[in-house]
Amino acid sequence: xxxxxxxxxxxxxxxxxxxxxxxxxxxxxxxxxxxxxxxxxxxxxxxxxxxxxxxxxxxxxxxxxxxxxxxxxxxxxxxxxxxxxxxxxxxxxxxxxxxxxxxxxxxxxxx
Amino acid sequence: xxxxxxxxxxxxxxxxxxxxxxxxxxxxxxxxxxxxxxxxxxxxxxxxxxxxxxxxxxxxxxxxxxxxxxxxxxxxxxxxxxxxxxxxxxxxxxxxxxxxxxxxxxxxxxxxxxxx
Numbered sequence: 001x002x003x004x005x006x007x008x009x010x011x012x013x014x015x016x017x018x019x020x021x022x023x024x025x026x027x028x029x030x031x032x033x034x035x036x037x038x039x040x041x042x043x044x045x046x047x048x049x050x051x052x053x054x055x056x057x058x059x060x061x062x063x064x065x066x067x068x069x070x071x072x073x074x075x076x077x078x079x080x081x082x083x084x085x086x087x088x089x090x091x092x093x094x095x096x097x098x099x100x101x102x103x104x105x106x107x108x109x110x111x
Numbered sequence: 112x113x114x115x116x117x118x119x120x121x122x123x124x125x126x127x128x129x130x131x132x133x134x135x136x137x138x139x140x141x142x143x144x145x146x147x148x149x150x151x152x153x154x155x156x157x158x159x160x161x162x163x164x165x166x167x168x169x170x171x172x173x174x175x176x177x178x179x180x181x182x183x184x185x186x187x188x189x190x191x192x193x194x195x196x197x198x199x200x201x202x203x204x205x206x207x208x209x210x211x212x213x214x215x216x217x218x219x220x221x222x223x224x225x226x227x
Contacts, residue, residue, distance in 0.1 A: 034215070043204045043218035044155065046113070087154075093214035094143050094160065099206075101154040 001097040002027040002090040009106040012082075018075040020105050022088030025069040033064060034091045034099070035073045037084040037107075044087065044101070047073065078109045114138050115207050117219035124195055125227055132190045132222045134205030140185035141207035145216060146178070149202040161188055195226040 005023040012018040024033065032051050036044040048055055048062045050071075055062045061074040075082055087104040091097055114137040124130050134144060143162050147155040159180050161167040167180035177199075179191040188207075192199055202223055206216040 036218075038155075041202070041221070041223070043115075043117075043206075043221045046215060046217055049215065091214075094145070094208055094210075094216070095214070098157055099145075099155075099216055101156075103154060 001092060001100055002031055003100070004088045004090055004102060006086070006088055006102070006105045008103060009108070012075075012078045012107060012109050014079060014109050014111050015077055018078040018082065018107060018109070020073040020075075020086050020088075020107065021070065022073070023070045024088070024090050027068050027090045028092075031090040031092050031097070033062065033068075033071050034089045035060070035062065036087045036089065036101075037082075038087070038104075039081075039084045045084075047086075049091075078107075080109050080111065083107060083109045113209075113215075113217040115141075115205065115217050115219040117203075117205055117222050119222060120220065121223040121225070123225045123227065126196055127194055129191055129193045130195055130224060132192075132203055132205075132224075134188045134190070134207070134219055136186045136207040136217075139207075139209050141188075142185070142210035143208050143214075144182055144188040145206045145208075146180060146188075146190050147204045147206065149204060149221075155204060158190075192224065195224070197226045200224055200226045 034049040035047040064071045085104040146158045159167045161182040182188040204221040206218045
C-alpha cells in the first residue's frame with residue numbers, strides 16, 4: 001500500500017472550514033484514499049473515502065487531485081468535537097492490502 | 112449503520128491470567144474482522160485478520176499462541192490474551208468489514224487492558 005504524508009498538526013477556529021492535506025504520490029490505480037479520525041482513547045471513526053472523483057457525505061468532503069497524488073479532507077464547519085487525529089490512508093481492501101495508520105494530523109479546533 | 116461494539120471497554124487483570132475480548136458487528140454481517148493494538152502515543156498496529164470459520168492470519172511478530180482469535184460467526188470475533196504480562200497492557204481495537212469492492216473497515220470503541 002502506498003505511503004501517505006500528512007502535516008503533524010493543524011489548528012482551526014470553531015465554525016471555520018478545516019482543510020486537511022494529504023500527499024500520496026505513489027498511490028496505485030486500485031488504491032482508494034480513506035480518511036479516518038481518532039478521538040483520544042476511542043476507536044477510529046470512518047469519515048469518507050474516494051478513488052478518483054470528489055466525494056461528499058454528511059461529515060466531510062474529499063477532494064482528490066486529477067493525478068491522484070494528493071487529496072484534501074474538508075470539514076466545512078469545524079466544531080470542538082472535531083478535535084482528533086486524522087488519518088489519510090491509501091487502501092486496496094483487506095484481500096490485497098492493509099490499513100496502515102501513520103502518525104496522522106492532530107487537528108485542534110479552538111473556540 | 113455500521114456499528115461495531117467491543118466488550119469489555121476496560122479490564123484489569125493479574126499477570127499470568129487470560130483475558131477475553133469480544134468484538135461484535137451489530138447491524139451487519141462481517142465477512143472479515145481485524146484486531147489492532149495501540150500503545151500510548153503510538154499509532155494502531157494490525158495484529159491479525161480473521162474470516163468467519165477460518166484460522167486467523169497473524170502479522171509478523173505477533174504470537175499466535177498468545178493472542179488466540181476465534182471468529183465463530185459473521186457477527187462475533189473474540190481475542191483471548193493468554194498468560195497476560197504487563198507488557199501486554201495496551202488498547203485493543205477491532206474492526207469489521209462487510210466485504211465488497213471497497214471493503215471499508217468500521218472500528219469498535221476499543222478495550223483498555225491493564226495487566227498488573
